[in-house]
Amino acid sequence: MKENRMKWPGSLxxxxxxxxxxxxxxxxxxxxxxxxGEIWEERLPEELGVDSHKLxxxxxxLKGESGEDGLDEVFIVRKGYVIYQGDSIYKKHNIYxxxxxxxxxxxxxxxxxxxxxxxxxAAEIDPEMEMxxxxxxxxxFASMTSGYSGMGVSRWNxxxxxxxxxxxxxxxxxxxxGSAYAYWDEAQMMFGRLLTMKAQKTLKEVFDxxxxxxxxxxEYEWVTEGEVDGIPINNxxxxxxINAEQLARFxxxxxxxGHWKGKQLLSRYWIKKATSNQVDTDRVADTDRxxxxxxxxxxxxxxxxxxxxxGKYHMPDAPKSLYYASGLHNNMCFVIPEWDLVFVRxxxxxxxxxxxxxxxNEFFKRMALAIEK
Numbered sequence: 001m002k003e004n005r006m007k008w009p010g011s012l013x014x015x016x017x018x019x020x021x022x023x024x025x026x027x028x029x030x031x032x033x034x035x036x037g038e039i040w041e042e043r044l045p046e047e048l049g050v051d052s053h054k055l056x057x058x059x060x061x062l063k064g065e066s067g068e069d070g071l072d073e074v075f076i077v078r079k080g081y082v083i084y085q086g087d088s089i090y091k092k093h094n095i096y097x098x099x100x101x102x103x104x105x106x107x108x109x110x111x112x113x114x115x116x117x118x119x120x121x122a123a124e125i126d127p128e129m130e131m132x133x134x135x136x137x138x139x140x141f142a143s144m145t146s147g148y149s150g151m152g153v154s155r156w157n158x159x160x161x162x163x164x165x166x167x168x169x170x171x172x173x174x175x176x177x178g179s180a181y182a183y184w185d186e187a188q189m190m191f192g193r194l195l196t197m198k199a200q201k202t203l204k205e206v207f208d209x210x211x212x213x214x215x216x217x218x219e220y221e222w223v224t225e226g227e228v229d230g231i232p233i234n235n236x237x238x239x240x241x242i243n244a245e246q247l248a249r250f251x252x253x254x255x256x257x258g259h260w261k262g263k264q265l266l267s268r269y270w271i272k273k274a275t276s277n278q279v280d281t282d283r284v285a286d287t288d289r290x291x292x293x294x295x296x297x298x299x300x301x302x303x304x305x306x307x308x309x310x311g312k313y314h315m316p317d318a319p320k321s322l323y324y325a326s327g328l329h330n331n332m333c334f335v336i337p338e339w340d341l342v343f344v345r346x347x348x349x350x351x352x353x354x355x356x357x358x359x360x361n362e363f364f365k366r367m368a369l370a371i372e373k
Contacts, residue, residue, distance in 0.1 A: 033340060034080035035261045036249065038216065043081040049372030050083055058366035059084070065359045066330060067349025075244040075344040077252060089244040092220070093348055096327030098247070099222070099240035100188055104142045104301035106195050106203045108270035109210050116198045118142065118273070118300075125194045132170055136177040141191035142300035143278040145180065147173040147285070148187040160288045162186055168193055168226060174285050182285035183292035185237040188301075192236020193228055203234040211265050215249045217242070238327075244346045251325075251333045251342035274300035275323040275335070282309045299323065315357055318364035326356060334360070339371055 031048065034041065045052040055076075063070045072088040110116040116125070118139035123130040133148060140146035151171040152164030167189040174182055192203055199206050204222040211217075223239030224232040253259075254275065258266035279298045284290050297306040297314035305314050305322040315322065324334040330351055334343040352359040 031079055031081075033256060035252070035256075036080065036216065040077065040080070040082045040245070040248075042085075043083060045083045045370075048078040048081055048083055050078065051370040051372070054370035055084065055367070058363055058370060061366055062345070062359070062363045065352045065354060065363075066345075067347060069330075069347030069349040071345075073244045073344075073346030075248045075346075077248050077342045079340045080252060086244070091346070092241050092243045093346070094223075094238065094327075095240050095242060095247060095325075095331045095333075095346070096238050096329065097185075098325035098327035098331050098333055099235070099238050100301040101325040101333070102207060102222070102240050102250070103188065103192055103195070103203060103234075103236045104274055105211065105266065106199070106206050107138055107142055107300070108266050108274060109206055110195065110199060111270060112267045116195070120198075122146075122190075122194055125198050128170060132173055133177065136173075138191070138194065139278065139300070140177040141187055141194070142274075143181075143298060144183050144187065144294055145178050145279060145281065146184075146187045146191075147175040147177050147180065147182065148190050149174050149184065150186040150190065162287070162289060168228075174287060175283075178281065180281055180283040180285040181279050181294045181298070182287055183289050183294060184287070188237035189225065189233075189235060193226070193233050195236070196231055196233050197228050200229065200231065202232055203236070211250075211253065214263065214265050215253050215260055217246050217249055220246060244344045247325075247333050247346070248342050248344045251335050251344065254323075255335050255337060255340065255342055275302050275304055277304055277306040301325075315361040315364065317361050317368075319368070322364065324360075330356070332356070332360070334364075336364075341371075343367075 045055055059071055072086045073091060074086045075089050076084040120138050122133055122136045136146045149161060149171045150164050150167040151169040152166045154160040154163045155165050156163055162185055167186040195203060221241040222234045225235045226233050254271055257268045257271045258264055276299050277296055278300055279294050282295060284293055296308040297304050302323045303326055305318055305320055307313050319336050319338050321337040324332055326332055330345060330347050332345045
């Protein structure tokens with residue numbers, strides 16, 4: 001009796017062989033994400049699927065749009081390996097409003113530990129908020145939609161109601177919570193105060209205990225302004241003094257959805273919410289800060305590449321998964337999940353003249369040409 005064997009069509013055999021060859025090739029080229037110890041491991045860009053020539057062209061563009069600090073404090077990490085670093089990556093200075101992403105991370109920790117949540121009302125923490133802000137929740141503060149304003153005018157001798165010397169002195173609201181967007185530093189300072197009251201620890205203590213020490217952040221400062229219940233208040237909007245290498249560690253934690261060396265330091269749920277748009281209103285408040293527009297593109301103190309009311313993405317030519325922390329003087333930390341990449345640019349040389357969204361959209365459009373998909 002002849003053995004009954006199924007015969008495969010030749011095209012299927014060839015297809016199967018090609019599939020197996022591609023699968024083996026992809027597996028051999030696969031590089032898992034790693035985490036740094038005291039130092040980061042370095043690799044050539046090509047080893048991580050990045051064309052070094054095209055990468056340099058993108059960086060040259062950014063340098064041309066930057067001030068005197070240029071690329072000195074640029075630090076680029078893909079899959080946890082350094083593929084580019086400037087000459088001054090260990091230079092410490094203020095990251096300004098990129099500090100806000102540290103502040104909201106403290107809310108993430110308090111939420112993970114069931115101490116406070118995005119829906120927690122400010123008045124539940126500080127009863128003095130009840131009269132003027134009965135419906136303001138912590139999520140409103142983290143998304144710049146609280147409408148909070150402190151008494152007094154700017155300490156910087158500019159025509160502004162923001163940045164007074166008394167940011168914790170509660171004043172009339174700019175608008176009803178959630179009804180508009182206003183990039184307002186006094187609101188962020190009050191946010192830091194509320195979190196301090198709830199945690200009964202400084203923001204830095206909470207952050208270092210659960211994140212900073214675990215990711216090897218090392219020594220750094222977080223300036224304080226005032227105190228509550230005898231506890232110093234780390235400024236909720238600015239004042240984290242770190243270097244580019246340290247900021248990249250923070251970005252790498254977010255890139256890996258709060259995971260670090262086998263431990264979940266910050267929940268994936270929080271990372272997802274914080275780095276997704278949380279501003280649904282189509283109104284920007286009529287303040288002297290109205291040029292800063294977070295509609296459709298601001299999460300919980302992270303900027304995201306979301307769609308704005310204009311129907312256009314915040315950075316239309318950059319990866320849609322991109323999100324970033326942004327501080328004065330071009331102090332930036334970009335996280336790009338679809339590229340497994342963290343990009344840090346630091347400096348004290350002013351914002352790009354053409355504006356950050358424009359310049360970085362152009363930069364990442366050029367970076368895309370260097371990245372092997």
